[in-house]
Amino acid sequence: xxxxLFARFAAYLFILSAAAAQAQDGYPSRxxxxxQGFGAGGxxxxxxxxxxxxxxxxxxxxxxxxxxxxAGGNNASAFVARAAPDGHTLILFTGGHAVSAALYKSLPFxxxxxxxxxxxxxxxxxxxxxxxxxxxxxLPALIAAAKADPGKLTYSSVGVGxxxxxxxxxxxxxxxxxxxxxxxxxxxxxxxxxxxxxxxVMIDTITVVxxxxxxxxxxxLAVTSxxxxxxxxxxxxxxxxxxxxxxxxWFGVAAPKGLPxxxxxxxxxxxxxxxxxxxxxxxxxxIGLDVRSSSxxxxxxxxxxxxxxxxxxxxxxxxxxx
Numbered sequence: 001x002x003x004x005l006f007a008r009f010a011a012y013l014f015i016l017s018a019a020a021a022q023a024q025d026g027y028p029s030r031x032x033x034x035x036q037g038f039g040a041g042g043x044x045x046x047x048x049x050x051x052x053x054x055x056x057x058x059x060x061x062x063x064x065x066x067x068x069x070x071a072g073g074n075n076a077s078a079f080v081a082r083a084a085p086d087g088h089t090l091i092l093f094t095g096g097h098a099v100s101a102a103l104y105k106s107l108p109f110x111x112x113x114x115x116x117x118x119x120x121x122x123x124x125x126x127x128x129x130x131x132x133x134x135x136x137x138x139l140p141a142l143i144a145a146a147k148a149d150p151g152k153l154t155y156s157s158v159g160v161g162x163x164x165x166x167x168x169x170x171x172x173x174x175x176x177x178x179x180x181x182x183x184x185x186x187x188x189x190x191x192x193x194x195x196x197x198x199x200x201v202m203i204d205t206i207t208v209v210x211x212x213x214x215x216x217x218x219x220x221l222a223v224t225s226x227x228x229x230x231x232x233x234x235x236x237x238x239x240x241x242x243x244x245x246x247x248x249x250w251f252g253v254a255a256p257k258g259l260p261x262x263x264x265x266x267x268x269x270x271x272x273x274x275x276x277x278x279x280x281x282x283x284x285x286x287i288g289l290d291v292r293s294s295s296x297x298x299x300x301x302x303x304x305x306x307x308x309x310x311x312x313x314x315x316x317x318x319x320x321x322x
Contacts, residue, residue, distance in 0.1 A: 027087050027263050031062040034253075036092040037076030039069055043124075043207060043287065047251050048092045050283050051121060054274035072096050072161065074107060081109035085116070085258035087267060092121070095163050095249030098303055102310035103161040105321045111307065116259040117299040119271040120252040122289035125225035126167055127209040128238065129202045129218045131194055139222045139241045142201065146177035153179045155201040156190035161322065164203045166310055167224055167247040169317040174242045194218070205249070206231060206288035224248065231288055250306075251289070252299050268296055 034052050038044035045067060052063040068076040073096045083089035101111035109115075128139065136142045146153050157164035160183045172179055182199050184190045191209075194202045195217060202209065202218075206229065212218035213232075222238045223229045224247040229237075238245040253271055255264070272293040274280060281291045294302070314321065 027266065028059050028061045030088060031064055032056070032059060032088050032090060033064050033066050034090045034092060035066050035068055035076045035080050037068055037070070037073030037096075038094070040067060043205065044073070044092060044094050044251070046287060047121060047284065047289065050280060051092070051253070051271075051274060054277050054280050055270055058270040058274060072100055072159070074100055074104075074109075077111075077115075078108040080254075080256055081114040083256050085256040085260075087255060087259060087263040090118070090253055090255050090267075091115075093250075093252045093254055093303075095251075095306065098306035099161060099163050099166060099310050101307045102166075102314050103319070103322055112300060112303055114257050115254040116257055116264055117296045117303070118253045118255060118264065118267050119275075119296065120250060120292055120294040120299050120302065121271075121275060122284055122291040123225075123248045123250045124288050124290065125206060125223045125229045125232075125248050126164060126203055127206055127213075127223055127232070127235070128171070128221045129194070129204075129209050129213070130200065130221060131197065132217055132219050134200070134219065136200070136221070137219070139236070139238060142221060143175050143177055143241065146172075146175075146179055150178040151180050153200045154182050155179050155203055156182050156184055156194065156199050157203060158186040158190070159183050161319070163247070163249050166313050166317075166319075168201075168203050169319065170247060170313050171238065171242065171245065173313065173316050174245055191218075210288070230290065231285075250302070252294075252303075254299075264296060 034048050036044040036048040048065045052065050056063040068079050073094060076091060080089055080091040097111060130136050136145055155168045157168060165181060168181060190202055190204060193199045209218060213220050220232060220235045223232055223235050224238055226237055226239045226246040275291055275293045284291050
């Protein structure tokens with residue numbers, strides 16, 4: 001290549017680089033949409049709104065939280081996977097994202113490869129509980145009762161294929177027991193039926209169960225995290241009885257694949273900073289969240305590990321893929 005031609009080529013590359021940098025320096029140029037896939041007032045919607053406020057302050061643009069409900073969050077994921085990768089459309093994932101990847105034979109998106117992960121927001125445990133007057137007073141007692149009469153004990157979840165459902169199946173698998181799964185559509189029905197004696201065991205979020213624990217109507221047998229949960233002191237983790245048990249739902253922010261690296265770096269830095277604001281952490285902790293930001297790679301690795309874990313549970317529990 002002649003010197004003159006090389007100089008022209010270098011100048012052309014410089015112009016392209018400068019134009020790309022200028023476009024990215026102008027990010028965001030309009031409001032940002034943060035999509036979440038669950039009903040208004042639920043954990044996903046609440047967490048998205050808490051995170052949106054400090055992130056908007058750092059970005060200097062409004063963030064609109066948009067609910068695209070249906071299919072356990074998959075409608076939202078499919079929408080964002082097809083959005084322009086310019087940083088103006090983001091999504092709040094929940095632990096159900098990895099569960100769907102294990103439960104569905106096919107999805108209209110690739111659960112990992114169609115997204116640029118940005119940062120985790122936090123993690124939350126579930127509670128295994130019985131009504132206060134239940135003869136089952138501990139997790140070892142629950143396991144003993146289930147072994148004595150396989151399939152007699154019933155446990156609730158918020159739907160077939162929900163994280164709560166698979167949390168129960170994982171317990172059965174690791175403890176060598178059989179319980180009967182009773183799926184609900186969420187809402188207050190599982191708690192109503194637990195208190196009414198129509199189901200024996202409930203597996204649900206701390207947000208749902210803790211008020212009843214505090215009110216003395218429900219007894220917590222264990223938390224599903226590998227260590228005691230900070231908001232439920234004195235409640236032992238399942239892993240103290242069943243080695244290797246660990247179920248936590250999680251929340252994280254992602255964008256469509258193809259997001260320019262400078263924008264991804266900016267969003268990661270701004271998310272980490274937003275989650276470090278004391279008032280933001282307090283609001284998230286108040287709904288039971290263990291606030292933990294991450295690098296994009298760490299979030300990606302976590303989701304991959306969760307998908308592998310739930311695929312194993314689905315296979316071993318012989319849950320029909322949808």
